[in-house]
Amino acid sequence: MLNKSIKFLIENKLVAVLLLALFVAWGVVNAPFEWNTGSLPRNPVAVDAIPDIGENQQIVFTKWDGRSPQDIEDQITYPLTTSLLGIPGVKTIRSSSMFGFSSIYIIFEEDIEFYWSRSRILEKLNSLPAGLLPDGVNPALGPDATGLGQIYWYTLEGRDENGNVTGGWDLQELRSIQDFYVKYALSSASGVSEVASIGGYVLEYQVDVNPELMKQYKIGLNQVVKAVKQSNQDVGAQTLEINQAEYLIRGLGYVKSISDLENAVVTSEDFTSIRLKDIANVSHGPATRRGLLDKEGAEVVGGVVVARYGANPMAVINNVKEKINELSSGLPSKTLSDGRTSQLTIVPFYDRTELIQETLGTLDEALTLEILITIFVIIIMVFNLRASVLISGLLPVAVLMVFISMKLFNVDANIVALSGIAIAIGTMVDVGVILSENVLRHIDENDQNLPMNTVVYNATAEVSGAILTAVMTTIISFIPVFTMIGAEGKLFRPLAFTKTAALTASLIVALFLIPPFAAYFFRKRNVKISFRYILNIALVIIGLLAVIFGFTLGLILVAFGIVGLLSIKEKLSADRANIINIFISAFAIVFLLAEYWRPLGVDRSIFWN
Template structure:
């Protein structure tokens, strides 16, 4: 079959080259129009369910809202986990589905379940709704609006009714969440003294206010020949008109709303707020739709903002359009990866020319790079995989293998053509090229399939690790398979076109002659001491194995994306004003740093936002200036910590945005170390969580230790007394509505002005009513007109409670988080586990479970090892077919450990002598070892196969002379492959700390270190051991 393919390619070489040019052009088109992103979609299918429960406490939300919904949706087909958080007035449930689940089907199933439960929830609870379907990173673009001309209410109105609709109209934008400013509403501020004077209650005001305004259709009038639509108008559009609405008539006089209340435009109660560059403003966070092209949507949103710039200028609004722009990281990352590819390609070209000594042979070898890589990009596009730093990294590490396929073919063809010219009766160029290609092609095919099998364990990884590394393995396999196809077709065709008239210079290049002569002397010397060679190899391998326990391991490295997220938490119950005051001080201090471009603070939560923050929690998003190096970002992390440490009593964590999102994907929390304390009794799990946090803080390297939701939030309890209500004729719902209206405000109607909508809210006026001790004095009125203060009908007292109650799998939990510093996550977690088990005693029914990056790393490593063991069986079977006898098979397998020694040494050097934060075993470096295994096995196969060819095809006896000739003829291809691969990866390794190279950098370092020992192995150790233990018999040919 191989002969037919090569023969067909040579016969129709002109057509083949034309088709290759078409493929090249199409590949460039696909590459230019492919979706671009930082990483593949790493978030498993998940749906967030939010249910508003106005006024309910966290305990009430848990029992009345969260548990019924959890019971209904738990166990849904394909569901992997179910997390929830119940806070005052809101239940948030996150349903995570198994990998591969169709997210649209999952949402449909959830929608059907939610329809079943909606009628079973309390009347005051709103209908559960699913959050919009967004991309993995969610954030698309964060913008800030600041104005010295507009009031906070006018600025928020501009954001809500002008900017937000325009941004949501951009294709690909899923949602736009707004923080800060003041939301306009019509407020009816009831005066307690005036209500008493007119013998009215706040319930009377609320009932009348519900009827004060509205929009209603009136039908039509129809006669014999016309139908006339009735349009009613009379909606109160202003505070003045609303104030004229009559509550009651007494003694012929009308008591209007304005007689007992102040009617005005005012701000809605805030659940959150924002500072932009330390100034009050409005923050708008957009998110992209699931599957949208992040770059395209970002550019479209920025174009929409430019269209609105005249409006901003006219209104005196300053626009901060890049408070957070993930597309910038995409641009920088892809630029760095592409730069590495370009630099690697140039260096490869130089090396090929120097070694081959001929421009045409170098050109033929180089054509394999664009053809193979662009074919791989086309295949990735057809499989729906984006171009990102991971897939491009896979293409980068494949360059060596891609060029190697062409080098093996070109070098052998060129050598055979040169030998053919020296014959008395030379063969035709067609026959020489065909025979030379087939001579090495069989071994190359087997070697390529072995490499593909080597990557099978990476391809079959699941979960977050699979999301990251399976696309890398896929792009690598696509590239080497495309390279194999190019080597079978295009390379022989070009060789025949360029060398149809023979080789002009029949002499070997001087560099090759010198290298082979020097190499021959070394092999001759080593052949005398095979046992010494074996002893040295054994000692080196044992030393490398002894190094392994001293390496730390990380799941993923720190990302240098140029954007930090600072999570800050004060004691529960801290007011928005206090958080904003602290936020301004921190913002001003951070902005003094020369590397920081913008700082925004978001306190609490926004309407319909995904966060469940209270007023005591906030986030700062710190955007760095362009071109801040990875080393400077590491320094900046410490400087930011130093600023936050000036504020005693706060808990904080410093993260990158992607690190934050990846952490949330693994456990629902942002920190790399997460300890969940489960139990039934809230007081017990809170107590044990504090004990765990105390022990965790003593572990070396512990930073940012936090209890996620500590108790202690101040609370005013109002416990109704049924006996008193019965005695005086009060109904529970009347009392509860009155209290809610007085302190939260009751939305009773809406005012429509064009496309703008404002709520009409009734609320109790008076600053003294905001004092805790005055709550019990709230005046209530029964249906019979009896007025009594609240404290006569209920117990009113100040207490403490919880801000939030969390569940995981419908079990109550408390969460302790930590971010290790100066220690790898795996070893830190092992030590923390040991300390907690020995020092914290858990009562029956209460227990702690570790999760986070360390658990993900262990799971990924176990899965990689198990899959590797299965893959090894297939590799051994394939190698057995190639070698034909078990001794040669053992020769190849025995050499692999020595090849990995260089990778282990590279990890050791970067761990102990590299920059802080670099080194250690990451999943990326483990993938590097897998790649190294493939390269070594491939080269070993080619060497052993060439020995077999010399003995079985050319009839040479197996001896030192045969071994020397076979090794010498493989010298140049092995050296070129090693140097080409090394130079292709060198830019990635050098810039491993820069944006976009954080994952590929460790891989490149491992492969570079391993290439050194792998090359030594294949050129020096393998021929020596093969000469002593190998079996290459002419009889093998006869048997076939």
Template sequence: MIEHILNFSIRQRWFVVLLGVVFGGLGAWSLTRLPIDAVPDVTNNQVQINAIAPSLSPVEIEKQITFQIETILAGTPSLEYTRSFSRNGFSQVTAVFSDKANIYFARQQVNERLSEIRQALPPGAEVKLGPISTGLGEIYWWSVDYAPPGEDAPVSDGKPGWQSDGSYLTPEGQRLDSDFERSVYLRTVQDWIIRPQMKTVPGIAGADAIGGYVKQYQVIPDPIRMVAYGIMFEDVVKAIEANNVSRSANFIERNGEGIVVRAGGRIEKMSQIGDIVVSTRGGLPIRVKDVARTEIGRELRTGSASMNGREIVLGTALMLIGGNSRTVSAAAAAKLEQIGSTLPPGIRAKTVLNRTQLVDATIHTVAKNLAEGALLVVVILFALLGNIRAALIAAAVIPVAMLLTATGMLYGKISANLMSLGAIDFGLIVDGAVIVTENCLRHLSARAHSEGRNLTLPERLDTVAAAA
């Protein structure tokens, strides 16, 4: 079989050359579409289920939430195993599927099974799936902070931005005097301006944030006044909920036209919360402001972010499973630069970590090592064979093999990274070519010496076929 292949290759050598060029072109095309990363992502095929129930202890979380989720997931197609942990008010279950399972099919199966137990979970428990990403999915970080007044942010009284008294005026007209208020506003900018736009970047599975404070409108009851008026806490809660709803009364038909009737009851200002009527005493209304005070507060947090000793808000972009981290992080950087021009005056968003830089540095190192290795192999081949044409023919195996490898990596969904490219051994690649080329040279030289003349083309081809 090998003999027939060799004879065919020698007789149809131009066809073999053409075939090599075609496969080389296919490999070059594959290189342009090959995912590039710094290191390989060996994370298994998994779906994370996160549940939050602030009022439950770790034991209650395990019994009432974690156990139910793990039980309902049992028997899911392609599921290999589950693992979990339970903490105070938080549960996380990780369902690991086989590598052949489609991640979107797996998430659909998990969602369908979770819908069966949502009603059985404790009141107030929130269950949702984690992003379609992996542990190596954090490809881009950015910071959101205030530019120092007078340097990058001009001070202009009465206009949005820094004021001469050290406060910050928002485009909505709110004056921020304290560090707390400014930290709250930074988180608001991150959650409502930057994060929604970063999610639109192709290849981004989600965007997280840490630092600052999540803004809340808090109603703080005064127990003494409530006892004096005979009002319970639940009365205040019910009154606020009932007065923060828009009502619809269908429509009125008049002269062939339908006029929609509705009452807008949504709260638009914090001062309106205090005017809500909770109850009446002696024909007089008891309002929220009579038994409580309203103020802007914050949600409890478990972490913060700082840079150069100043508190900031840190955003993280998560890449979709199987994405090209180099192109996705570059797109995220371009999007953040575009978003920066729309931020309120005096607020800036800067890149903290960009995976593109790491990938470029890694690929540069690998490419440099591969080029040096290939050049060294050619020099050694020339020294061993003593024939530049033979050395180049043997060395031609290196680019052809690498291009074919790129095609296999593309269709095998293997990224080009430090491990996959760094494992290429030029010595092993050219071993066979060196042996065959050296043997052909020896036989050609011996026959030419025995004939006492230069060999004709048919004689050279026959000699090469016999030597190979």
């Protein structure tokens, strides 16, 4: 079956070309790097800097203001923990009780689906027996995110038109804008699980009662609380029909100002209303807080954007930035006492984009340099330019195929996963070298003048079984890595997957794509001398134009063109021209490595590097 497929592709080279075009286009679409694909759509692999090795956990958060940790532990944490133990798939439960709130961490088995576990927790919370928790206490499930979900932090700051910090905004103003404008806008960005506000003061109405006046009017604190609650509500009634038109009757009572609360009636005596302002002082004030956000020694207001579980962090950050650009025009501004205009601005101070781009940039550069070094070694060792081109073409195509498999199997592109590709490059090249060397040997020994398709097929069929066995042995050796569990498995499984995918891709390219292209490249051609003249002169002209526009590598094209012209005029033999072309190619690769790699450092010249 294997040899029949190889023979079919050798005889039908158009199918091989279409397969190559499919792999290249599909791989470019799924590539995690910021490539300009032109008219091709972009559906990149999810990108992050490091793999998420956290446990499969959910968080249940419960507030009970003003209570001590011991009360929280006895009346909330312990009853909730014992009730949640019965959820299917629970591995362990950890909890902590702090002043005013309880946090319960439910750790599930690794094979439990993330959102399935959330639904089971919600079912259990909704079916808690009556009286298990204190009145008015409602536990809430945390955001659908992991420990690496915090992808973007920002602050709200006043800036002038030159971007300089101006100040002029108090912490209560900033917190209100964050809570009621910025937070809601960013929460609507695709892939965002939660936007948490940090810092500043939460505005609230505060009622400071006078005990002496309350004693004088014989008013209890419960009456004050009841009056405040009842003063902040609308009342709905029936409808009234007038002239065949129906009118809705509403009693408006929502609190909109301090005076609304001050005029709330607490009780009455001798037909005289005793209002809240008669026994208490009503004012705006900050809610009690237990933390703040500090930036360079100054207290600021900001927020944390948390990415949803399974979302592409890079895509979520881009969506958040688009939302920030949209809402920036609606942020308020004020004129300061010195005449400057202070425009409220969203300023990032943690953006994972930089870390992700640096990680991808490092690996992109490493892969490029590895491929260049490998091509250089192939050219020197194989000493055949056509065979070197075939083998070298295997690498980028196989890497693009790995991106396809990563997208299909939902493997994120991070520093560990992409390292697997870098590790596999040496083995990937071995497959192409073995096949190309055997094809060249069969071509040299073709005394019977067999067709090139037959020669390439015989050479490929001779080593296909050995190549398949060798690669499968390496792939099978990584099976134990796939069986790892816990944090170790999450860390190393992506590396094993990408290395296995890279080897599989190189096997597919070597056995099914290299043979048909080898049969085309190695066949003897009867090219007209006039066409060869035109082609080599064109190379010289293009090379000279490249040099004029500042591209030094244009000299390589000039050298190829001159060698071709000398070969046409029989000043050089075919073998000698091939040797010279090989040295020119090797010199070009060495120049590229010296220019971009700089192994001895940027302080040394290109010559020494």
